[in-house]
Amino acid sequence: MFGNMLESVVGFNILIAILLAVVKFDAFDTIYGSFQLVLVLQATYFILILRGVNKMVDVVTNRVFDTYNRFSPLNNNQNESLATLSSLKRFARDQKFKKALTREADIKAREAQLFDIKEHAPEVHTTKKRPFMGLCCQNCTLTSRESLVSKTTESLALRNILNYQLPQHSNGFLHRTFSHLYQVYELKKFDYPQVADLVWKDERLKRAIEKTTIQQFQDSEISDDEFYSQLLKGNQRRARKLLYDMRSTLSDFLLRFTSWVLYKLLSCFLTSVVVHPGQVEMLKKAGNSNLPVIFLPLHRSHLDYILISFILLNNNIRSPLVAAGDNLRIPFFGSLLRGLGAFFIRRRMDPAMGRKDYIYKAVLHTYMNNCLRAGHNMEFFLEGGRTRTGKPCMPKYGILSVILDTFMDGTIEDALLVPISVNYEKLVDGNFIREQLGKPKEMETFGSAIKGIWSVLNSNYGMMRIDFNQPFSLRELVKTFNMSGKMTPNGVKKTLKSNPSTTSLYGTDIVSEELKTLVESISKHIIYDCAQSTCIMSTNALAFLLLTKHREGASIEELVNTLDNLRKELEYAGRDIGFSGDSLDVINYAVDMLGPALVRKERTNNEEIIKPIAILPNVIELTYYSNTVVPHFALESIVAIAIGALDKSSGSVVQQDLVDNVLDLCDILQYEFLFCKPCQSLEQVVSSCIDDLVIRKQIFLVDDAEDTELNVRSRKLARQLVDDGEEEQYPEKVYKVNPNKSAVDTLSYLRGILMPLVESYSITAFALDKLVGRQLLESELIKDIFDELKMQLSLGTVKYDESISVDPIKNALKVFQKWGTLECHSEKKLRLYYLRDDQDDSESVKALYHKVNKYRQSF
Structure with a gap:
């Protein structure tokens, strides 16, 4: 509208210019008359435009005529001027008619366009909101779930931390040229106190040395005091050496220097390191709570703890002390890791001798105790070592039992636990094929480390994604578990229990017997949370589809369709995916990342076919990538397998028989997956899974009277509210097997x-x-x-x-x-x-x- 208005003004000024050219200038006696004429004409025209008068051109022309009569003298040229004005008036009337025809045509065109929009509504593409991963459990840590996070932090976009951008106030030449040096120089400085001297003076360690000495003295045949003194000095030397080998020498300068080096090196083999700024903001708030923060990541690569410390340091969060296996205490690299915060512990113990090694237990317990008391954050891997299969491993309980014992004895009033999920598009440390085929693990050496680093720097491993879950209170979790009664052996019906490892770091023998189950439940809850928040990469999705749906190969079109369906399944379940864009581009990218050793392209009948290398040994590595997706479908797969084991000659399945088979199979695979959180009943989770398969995937024929979505939700609620004794009063439900090809194919795929x-x-x-x-x-x-x-x-x-x-x-x-x-x-x-x-x-x-x-x- 403003453009049309401006166009009209310009046109009218041109009209005035023509009029002044036609009329002789000597008709105007004074400059004042000319100026007044122009002002009157323009002001009148603007008023008419603003009021929207229909007969604008006629009125303006009449005003021009009247003004001319008032100001111009009567002479012989007046008739000529009037004739000219009449011609202008007729011209304006013709233009008005043409404009009216144009407006009518525009109205008809708009009406036709509106009709077309109503009849053929265009598809509206909306940007889907990325799920915010890693929120606390609503059952166990409701108070923690409502803290440290807001709608603003949830809605922030993902960020590649390798793309460092200088602050707006730091745009000088030196800052731009040496941006990474400026970044590490501006980082917040933290004090990292050394506690080795405090450990050596601790009464717990002194008592352990005396206890070991007395036991050795009693077991020997020598009974003189000099021999006792020799034993005591020997145990003291051993305790000092254990402490020296274990301790960390975390250095702020070394952290900053390593951060600068990583800025230069990471981009050589990683395209991006992606984090969620909202998750980082939660960690900053947690760091201001004056409570120790315990970081608990899944373990996939030696790069995990280096990058976690790198991210925390560059966001001004106190770097943690990291529990590392003593196999990493190799020349140069061991000292480097120690300066970056690693303290070295024994990974495996002799079950017979381990429980008697009071000195080592005391050194470890006292060292961690004093570190927490001094304000250090901690980081350790509940799985113990790197996963060899791609699935999360069952937890080891040693280190967490020390943390829990430190909390129970009042050394710390509380701690914030932070589960961390880590995933790579391509595994950095190798594929573990040798170990999975029965060959022993090769120990790390200086030469193998150099060779591995050189190989990594000359390869492309794509994207890495780290998700920091919402920090939750250890005090709140312990209180909830104790109040709910879930920690007693008979607390939950059909809840799977497992024995603690006897060869890990002393199992749970550091804490008292009544706390072992509590440690086990907390550990499993954390591993479960990490698995649920792990981002699915493009290589994971492609490997999963090729091994489960397209082992014989598939065309690009078929893969695009199945990948689209998988994306919908993951989005429906609230899982985040680490890729975006058209599925065709995602597949081509993932094929290139996996390489021809795992995925092969073939052309048959002018059609491109993608096939997995599903034979040994290559299939072991392909399974590693697929296993990141498998835990999401594990329970559905167990239901499908359980159906296959039932007698279906009558065309129907009794619900309770199906549930019993599923629980039995869960018991068989209890060391492979965590099927539910410790705060849940496995039987209720299984029943909910069956209901979901009935409604969404229609593996059974649905009775509209019973199996509407509303009734399914009602049954779920009833199962949560009803007691076990009352549940037997309900009649047995019978499912009718769906013979439809789509349902059979779904069961076959899940199986x-x-x-x-x-x-x-x-x-x-x-x-x-x-x-x-x-x-x-x-x-x-x-x-x-x-x-x-x-x-x-x-x-x-x-x-x-x-x-x-x-x-x-x-x-x-x-x-x-x-x-x-x-x-x-x-x-x-x-x-x-x-x-x-x-x-x-x-x-x-x-x-x-x-x-x-x-x-x-x-x-």
Whole structure:
């Protein structure tokens, strides 16, 4: 409208200019008359425009005519001027008619356009809000969930920390040229006190030295005081050496220098390191609480703790002390890690001797105690070591038990626990194929470290993503668990329990017996939270689809469709994905990242086919990437496998039979996945999963009268409110199996997700027959199981190459040991397996095999 108005003004000024040119200038006696004429004409025209008069051109022309009569003298040229004005008036009237026709045409065009919009509404593309990952559990830590986070922090966009931008006030030449040096120089300086001297003076350590000395003195045949003094001095020297080897020498200068180096090196092999600014803001607020912050990341790479410290340092958050395995205490790199905050602990202990090593326990406990009291933050990996499978490992309880004991004895009033999820588009440290095929782990050396660093710097590993979960109060979590009664052995029906490791850092033998279950529950809750907040990368999604839906290969179009469906599934579940854009571009990018050793492109009949390398040994690495997605679908896969094991000759399935089968299979795979949080009932979670499969994926025929979404929600609520005794009063529900091809294909796809694990467990149970009447070392037993798996794979009775893997076999042996079928005797680094006396026969082994193998049956 303003443009039209301006155009009219310009046109009218041109009209005035023409009029002044036509009329002789000597008709105006004074300059005043000319100036007044122009002002009157322009003011009148502006008023008419603003009022929107319809007959604008006629009125303006008449005003021009009247003004001319008032100011111009009567002479012979007046008639000529009047004729000219009449011509202008007719011209204006013609233009008015043309404009009217144009307006009418515009109105008709707009009406046609509006009609087209109503009939064919265009698709509206809205930007989907990225889910904010890692919020606290509503059941256990409701107060913590409402703190440290706001809608503003949730809505912030992801940020690549490698793209450092100078503050607006720092735009000088030197600042721009040496931006990274300026960045590390401006960082907040923290004081990192050394506590080794305090540890040496602590009464707990002195008592442990005396206790060990007295025990050694009593066990010996020498009874003189001089020998006792020698034992005491020897134990003191050992305690001092243990403390010297363990301690951290965290240095602010070394942190800053390493940060500057990382700014230069990380971009050589990583395209981006992505964090959520809202999560960082939560950590800043937590750091201002004057409570120790305990960082608990999942462990995928040696790069994890370096980058976590890098992110915290560059956001002015106190860097933590990091518990590192003593295998990393190698020349140069050990000293470097120590200066960056690492303190070295023993990763595995001899179960027989470990519990008697009072000195080492006291050194570790006292050192951590004094570090927390001095205000240090802590970081350690609950999994113990890096995951070899891509799935989160079951937690080890040693270090967390020390933290909990420190809280219980009042050394610290509280602590904030921060689960951390870490993921890479491509694994930096290698693929662990050797170890999964039964070969021993290679120890880290100076040469291997140099070789590994050189290889990394000359490769491309894509993007890394770190998600810091919402910090929650240890005090609140302990209080909630104790009040709910979930920590008692009979607290929750059908809740799976596992024995603590006896070869990790003393298991949980540092804390009292009544706190062991509490430590176990907190640890599992943290691992579960980390798994749920782990971002799914493009390589994870592609590997998962190729191994579960397209093992024989698929066209680009098919992969695009299945990837779109997977993205919808993950978004529906509230999971975040680490990629965006068109699925076609995502697939091409992921294929390039995985490389031809894992994924191959072929052209058949003018169509491009993408195939996975689903044979040993390559499939082990491809499974690693896929296993990041597998925990999300684990329970659904178990339901599908459980359905296959039921008798469906009548075309229906009894709900309770299905639930019992699912719980039984969860018990078999209890060392592979955490199916629910410790604060939940597994049976309720299973029932909710079945209801979800009924409504969304329609694996059963839906009875409109019973299985509406509203009724399903009502049943879920009823299960939460009703007591176990009252639940038996409800009639058994029967599901009718859906024979539709879509439902059958869905069950087949879900079943294939965990079937490689079921095959590993089944063949492991079958191979236990080799233990009847004999004993075998762990290495020999695993070799026999490997040989059996390879033979059955060649015969076709084992379908999946990835079933031949060490970790599932070891976890199966743990399960059979927990069930009371196996016994294991450990001495030093050797483990000897044998059958229990009441199970040492072929019939018992066969019964165990059938218990597992029934889930391999086809639909």
